[in-house]
Amino acid sequence: MTDGGVTDPGHGHACLAYDDPAVFHAWAVEQVTTGLAAGEQVWLVGPEEADTVARRLASVPGFDAARRRGAVRLFPVGHAYRHDEVVDPERQVQAYVRATTEALAAGHTGLRVLAEATGLVRTVAQRDAFARYEHRIDHWMRHRPMSAVCAYDRRVLGDAAIAELACMHPETNTDVPFRLYAGGGDAVVALGGELDPTAHRLFAAALERADPRPTAGRLVFDATGLRFLDHRSLLHLRDHARRHDAVAVLRTRRPAAARLAELLGLTEVRVEVVR
């Protein structure tokens, strides 16, 4: 996992990249086992036929019974998402909101999803839309009993494409430099990792895709999980705040960020140093 320098409570939204399908299969076993033990409904969404997946999981204790009573559901990717199209972020979020509600209504403690989404993010346009969706569903997961592991095949997508998606998750097994995800309290967005010159284009894209909106003229960023940030990142925050006629409030443990904002005369960025 990327070290944010601080313990993030995590809200069960992880991006996992794999090179070896056996690794992905092991995650499926883990998700089913953990989910059933917690009384959750478990969705496995992937490119494979349901029967193929079921055969592989047959040895997981209680799997067959759980599947019969609907505690485990297997979906080919096209069922849960609109396959090979550019995902509609809002529609996709609504689908999982409904699924979470239905899982709770059916007596489960929540919804746990393992999605192998490689086929949904092959093109630039698909990735752009999917990254927007990832952030919107992240807000849902932060506040409601849904968790998800989004799995991507590194052999197909490559590191750069996966980084675009991985940085939109609070947790990941990739070495993406920073993470941008749903904040808690009055923070609309939380940031972890390091924002440096090598990451600033990725950060600009992530910020644009997350597109956080101000409340009462303030855009609060919880950057207490950020180990480093440079002036380029501050300028991106300033630009975003300016577009929305707001002040960006950056909560950080790094006094250097406050010195930087002062040095650059960034009146639209207010750095609050928390110890």
Added chain:
Amino acid sequence: MRTGAAAGHVGYFHEALLYDSDEELLAVALPFLLGGIEAGERVAVSLDAPHAELVRRALPVGADVTYLPGGDVYARPAAAIRAYREWFASATLGRTQLRMVGELPPALLGATWDAWARYESAINHAYDDFPVWGICAYDRRVVPPHVLADVMRTHPRIARPDGSHEPTGAYTEPATYLAECRPAPLDPLQQTAPLVELTDPTPAHAREAVRAADPGHLPPDGVEDLVMAVSEVVCNATRHGTPPVRLRLWCAADRMVVSVHDLGAGPKDPYAGLLPAGDGTEGGLGLWISHQSCDHVTHHRDADGFTIRLTAGNPHFPA
């Protein structure tokens, strides 16, 4: 209308004063300040406490003079330029001229003089937006010959106790002066084996190396600012330099020193580091931020390439 020797001049009127005694200092400073007061100009003094007191006692009681606390302003050249530019912008509002006599603290004539020589040269350009007549005093009894030579090359004029204001004759335009290679003295630490040596580090790798090497007895803010500066400098060397990029790091009881070398020619902008360049999106600000964040920064060019050295902590090692 500006009065005195700077009458008719547009922009910064930059003079040196070389004095041998308090009497000589006063012989230039007093008429200079009094002339400004009489003409209704803004008048300021940026001298160390004993000299400021000397001037204060020689001036009429209640004279309208601003005494600037010299010490803090002269912590870092890039910061001094920024602070003075901000102050000049407000202090010259509605005034035809601001007259200021100042002196660098004696400590700056030693191990960090290269940076202050660059400062003295750069301000001919950086302060030229303002109707400022500045006299920079140097005590001939303590100024080493090589510093004196730099003073003559960075000041267009010299003010003398006899009341004259003449060209120094050696003045060199800042773009030319700043582009020259004037090697800074090696920090004695650089003659010892570095604690860390990295080839082609990523900025993240370089930052981690600085954090890991932090001996824990320097102020945390200073180390964090060094981390920022090293990150920017490594990024610049990687993007604009010629590989390999070599980072070396040394620690002493009172300072951390990091040098970053590449085979390229270094920044082309003569004001690199002293003035912010660009709008910040293309890396022009990174070097300026590094100069603001460290207690001493040297640029060194030779046949082997370009080396930038960053010091956090006490940069005044003995000669």
